[in-house]
Amino acid sequence: MAGNVRINAPRLAAGLLVREVLPLMAERFPGVVVDIVVEGRLVDIVSAGFDAGVRLVGSIHKDMVAVPLGAAISFICVASPAYLERFGEPGSPEELESHRCIGHRMPSGKLYRWEFERAGQELTIEVGGPVILDDEELMVDAAINDLGIAYVASPAAERALAGGRLRQVLTAWTPAPEGVAVYYPGHRAVPPALRAFLDVVKTLQR
Incomplete structure (x- = not known):
């Protein structure tokens, strides 16, 4: 089989594809080229010419x-041990107002308001701090370098957490996990190359 598959995905999801999906694709379907465009904003994959996209299920x-x-x-809050030793650990989301927080600039240009959930109670907090970034890997780096508390997807911080360079805070207020999915238009025929890609993705769930 030969062909191209164009995929639109945010950076973290693209990394997951590179680590887990593409090696299997190269082994099973060496004639299929997977063309991944990394993009944070949500696009209309049909009008933009993509075969599929990757996003959180809710979006x-x-x-x-x-x-x-x-x-x-x-989505979790993390900070370096040195930051927490100097400024203390927040006991509730409201206490973030007195902490240095690493802002998240969304693809729309708006600042992301941090979301929390505990025992059915939901909170949305507007934070402030010394730096605003639009890339989660950079947010993790900023937190490691003691710039403040970051709110990131758990895979972005897992290595730093495992290595002790970051600690999770406000654990009890962590929102329920959300699934990630490859999605494609349901109203048109699936090209053979895309079907091969989807078959590989499905094998990872078994």
Whole structure:
């Protein structure tokens, strides 16, 4: 089989594809070229010429077919041990107002308001701090370098957490995990190259 598959995905999801999906694609379907465009903003994959996209399940339109990709993702607050030793650990989301927080600039240009959940109670907090970034890997680096508390997807921080360079805070307020999926239009025929890609994605769930 030969062909091209164009995929639109945010950076973290693209990394997951490179680590887990592409090696299997290269082995099973060496004639299929996977063309990944890394983009944070949510695009209309049909009008933009993509075969499929990767996003959090909650942001995928209902007219799309979604295929789960990997484990669900939690969004967590992390900070360096040195920062926490100097400024203390927040006991509740409201206490973030007195902390240095690393802002997240969304693709829309708006600042992301941090979301929390505990025992059915939901909170949205507007934070402030010394730096605003639009890339989660840079947010993790900023937190490692003692610039403040970051709010990131758990896979972005897992290595730093495992190595002790970061610690999770406000654990009890972590929102429920959300699934990630590859999605594609359900109203048109699936090209053979895309079907091969989806078959590989599905094998990861077994």
